Amino acid sequence: xxxxxxxxxxxxxxxxxxxxxxxxxxxxxxxxxxxxxxxxxxxxxxxxxxxxxxxxxxxxxxxxxxxxxxxxxxxxxxxxxxxxxxxxxxxxxxxxxxxxxxxxxxxxxxxxxxxxxxxxxxxxxxxxxxxxxxxxxxxxxxxxxxxxxxxxxxxxxxxxxxxxxxxxxxxxxxxxxxxxxxxxxxxxxxxxxxxxxxxxxxxxxxxxxxxxxxxxxxxxxxxxxxxxxxxxxxxxxxxxxxxxxxxxxxxxxxxxxxxxxxxxxxxxxxxxxxxxxxxxxxxxxxxxxxxxxxxxxxxxxxxxxxxxxxxxxxxxxxxxxxxxxxxxxxxxxxxxxxxxxxxxxxxxxxxxxxxxxxxxxxxxxxxxxxxxxxxxxxxxxxxxxxxxxxxxxxxxxxxxxxxxxxxxxxxxxxxxxxxxxx
Ligand code: EPZ
Numbered sequence: 001x002x003x004x005x006x007x008x009x010x011x012x013x014x015x016x017x018x019x020x021x022x023x024x025x026x027x028x029x030x031x032x033x034x035x036x037x038x039x040x041x042x043x044x045x046x047x048x049x050x051x052x053x054x055x056x057x058x059x060x061x062x063x064x065x066x067x068x069x070x071x072x073x074x075x076x077x078x079x080x081x082x083x084x085x086x087x088x089x090x091x092x093x094x095x096x097x098x099x100x101x102x103x104x105x106x107x108x109x110x111x112x113x114x115x116x117x118x119x120x121x122x123x124x125x126x127x128x129x130x131x132x133x134x135x136x137x138x139x140x141x142x143x144x145x146x147x148x149x150x151x152x153x154x155x156x157x158x159x160x161x162x163x164x165x166x167x168x169x170x171x172x173x174x175x176x177x178x179x180x181x182x183x184x185x186x187x188x189x190x191x192x193x194x195x196x197x198x199x200x201x202x203x204x205x206x207x208x209x210x211x212x213x214x215x216x217x218x219x220x221x222x223x224x225x226x227x228x229x230x231x232x233x234x235x236x237x238x239x240x241x242x243x244x245x246x247x248x249x250x251x252x253x254x255x256x257x258x259x260x261x262x263x264x265x266x267x268x269x270x271x272x273x274x275x276x277x278x279x280x281x282x283x284x285x286x287x288x289x290x291x292x293x294x295x296x297x298x299x300x301x302x303x304x305x306x307x308x309x310x311x312x313x314x315x316x317x318x319x320x321x322x323x324x325x326x327x328x329x330x331x332x333x334x335x336x337x338x339x340x341x342x343x344x345x346x347x348x349x350x351x352x353x354x355x356x357x358x359x360x361x362x363x364x365x366x367x368x369x370x371x372x373x374x375x376x377x378x379x380x381x382x383x384x385x386x387x388x389x390x391x392x393x394x395x396x397x398x399x400x401x402x403x404x405x406x407x408x409x410x411x412x413x414x415x416x417x418x419x420x421x422x
Contacts, residue, residue, distance in 0.1 A: 001398075001422055002396045002420060003393060003395070003419070004384075004392070004393040004418070004419055004420075005391075005417070005418045005419075006366070006381060006390065006393060007416035007417075008366045008384060008385065008387035008389050009249060009385050009415075010387070010388045011319070011363065011388075012249075013250060013251050014414050015245060015249045015250045015251060015385075015410075015413045015414045015415065016250065016252045016253065016413060016414060017254070017412060017414070018253075018254045018256050018413070019253065019255050019256070019410070020256050020257045020409070021234045021242065021255060021258040022235055022238060022404045023047050023233070023235060024193075024194060024232055024235035025052055025235060025401075026097075026235075026237070027193075027194040027197045027198065027232055027233050027235075028044060028047045028053060029052060029056050029097035030168075030171045030198050031044050031201060031230040031232065032044065032053075032056045032060060032075075033097070033100040033172075034198065034201070034202060035104075036065070036083070036101070036104035037104045037108065037178050037202070037224060037225050038078070038205070038226065038227055038228065039225065039226055041066070041077055041227060042076070042077060042228045043074065043228070043229040044075045044077065044229075044232065045071075045229070045230070045231050046073050046074075046231055046233075047074065047075060048073070048232070048404045049073065049405070050401060050403070051397065051401045052402065055094060056095065058091050059088050059095070059098055059101065062091070063083045063084050063085070063086075063088070063101070063105070064079070064081070064082075064083045064084045065077055065079050066080065073232075083108070083109050085105055085109045085111045086112075086114075087101055087102065087113065089114075092115050092117060093115055093116075093117070093118035095117065096118065096119025096120065096168065097117075097119070099114065099117040099127060099130060099168055099172060100175070101114070102114055102150065103171075103175040103176035104175045104178075106134065106152060106176060107177075107178065107180060108224070110151065110152060111149070111151045111152075112149075113147045113148065113150075114147060114148055115147055115148075116148070120373035121372060123331035123333035123334065124333075125331075129166045130169055130172060130173070131148075132163070133158075133186075134150055134152070137152065137157070137158050137184070138154075138155055138158075139152035139155065140152065154180070154181050155176055156180055156182050157177060157182030157184040157220075157221055158184055159185045159187070160184065160185070160186050161187040161188055162186060162188040165188050165189060165191070165215065167190040169190070170186060170190040171194070171195055173186055174189075174195070174198070174199060174209065174217055175198075177219035177221055178219060178221060178225070179221060180221035181221055182220075182221055185216065185218045185219075186217045186218075186219075187215065188215055189211070189216060189217045191213050191214060191215060192301075192302040193262045193302065197232075197233045198212075201228060201230045204228060205225040206222075206226060207219070207222070207225060208222065233259065235402075236262040236263055237308040237309060237402075238402070238403060239258035239284065240266040240306065241309065241312045241375075242255045243263070243266060243284050243286050244266075244309070244313055244315070244382065245382055245410070246287070247277075247316055248288055248292070248315060248316050248319055248382060248386060249288055249386060250286050250287050251287065252285065252287050253285070253286050253287075254283055254284070254285040255283060256282065257282060257283075258283065259282065260281075260282075263284065265304055265305040265306065266305075266309060269295060270286070272293065273294075273320060274293040275287075275288070275289060275292065291321055292316065292360075292361070294317065295317075295320065297310060297317070298329060299328050299330050300330070301330070307329075307330040308375050310328055310334065310375075311375045312378050312382055314337075314341065314356075315341070315379050315382040315386065317360060318347070318348075318360050318362050318364065318383070319361045320358075321360060321361055322359075323357060324357070324358045325356070325357055326356045327354060328354050329354060335353065335354075335355075335356050336376075337376035337380070338356055340367070341383055343369075344364040344365055344366070344367045344369075344387055345363060345387075346358065346360075346362050346364060346383075347360060347362045364386050365387055365388055366387045366388065366389030367384075367387075367391055367392075368391065368392040369384075369391065369394070370395055371393060371395040371396070371398045372395075372398075373398055374398045374399055374401045374402040374403070375402075377395065377398045378399060378402075378403060381393060381417070385415055385417075
């Protein structure tokens with residue numbers, strides 16, 4: 001895997017210019033999975049050029065789907081004949097989103113086998129919501145050679161209460177319900193924009209879905225959908241990650257091609273921190289102020305503060321004057337990166353698996369660190385740019401999973417980041 005060598009800007013607020021936001025990783029990966037619900041195939045456009053998209057296309061191909069890349073950001077995916085219902089374990093272990101394939105695969109083929117999904121190590125990430133839902137829809141679940149095997153000739157609609165409003169759980173069960181016999185109602189569903197963009201797309205393609213964006217989604221099952229075109233919405237997590245770079249180091253940074261209406265929690269945090277910003281229809285412009293005010297972050301399901309921005313925002317808190325608290329309510333293993341920030345000089349106390357305190361402002365020193373996951377990796381990039389002296393950030397591949405050519409886009413606005421192969 002490669003590594004980033006980052007020149008510290010010693011807190012100089014010198015980043016300036018425009019950074020375009022790419023298509024949303026956590027939306028497009030589910031659109032690829034949805035392709036199994038179609039008879040004639042479907043188009044995807046504005047896909048980000050990131051590792052996870054390439055891995056998802058590999059999994060689809062290994063299942064027998066035809067995937068053609070018609071452009072840098074566009075694909076056509078179709079299925080002719082029956083699929084290989086074993087989700088490729090080697091790739092699936094790298095990608096949490098691989099589990100989303102199980103819904104459409106089970107609904108279309110009546111069977112799916114898959115390993116416990118991989119992805120970012122940010123907690124146990126159980127999949128009980130998926131199993132509970134499949135059982136209620138009539139499926140039989142067993143384990144064979146380290147794989148889960150789920151079978152059901154025809155899923156039937158059911159009333160399903162989610163123990164937790166799981167994002168991929170909502171997307172997966174919603175897609176399975178599109179081909180089930182009868183009506184499925186999901187209670188305590190997730191409301192994330194990515195769930196909404198998937199539902200909008202499926203409805204435009206003929207599915208009967210109501211309630212997306214609320215905690216109760218109703219799906220009337222039917223036959224395979226004909227065809228459709230998914231336009232990947234902008235990545236609100238990437239937009240927030242880039243905006244926080246502007247908040248901590250920006251002379252003036254304009255994050256473009258984004259949707260500020262999905263970033264209200266981020267903009268509210270900027271208001272609390274005294275970060276001057278301008279939000280237009282499809283951009284957010286940010287400047288870093290002389291004094292950054294301390295503020296508390298409590299992550300939560302949408303529209304609350306996104307857990308995926310907790311680490312990038314922690315870097316802003318290290319530069320804020322006073323004490324700030326972080327309460328990570330979604331994952332129990334998502335504060336470990338703070339140990340590395342503390343090695344860089346940040347004033348950090350990790351209270352327990354969910355809570356930390358940051359005392360600022362602190363001057364950071366460049367360090368050799370290892371990204372544990374893509375969002376902490378982005379946070380390390382931000383911290384390294386704030387720091388005095390150079391840093392090496394290993395496992396750059398984790399950052400490449402979700403941020404397209406990030407060093408090119410940041411260097412264009414004044415960062416000094418080089419990529420080197422290990
Ligand atoms: C999605 O993960 C995103 N990933 C995550 O982004 C994001 O952090 C997360 O939603 C929360 O917003 C994708 O969409 C591919 P959850 P997901 O199921 O669906 C627990 C990134 O960096 N849970 O909503 O896996 C779970 O452990 C990634 O892009 C169960 O207990 O998250 C967690 O505590 C990281 N049982 C909480 O629910 C289950 O069956 C929320 O998880 C499922 C989840």
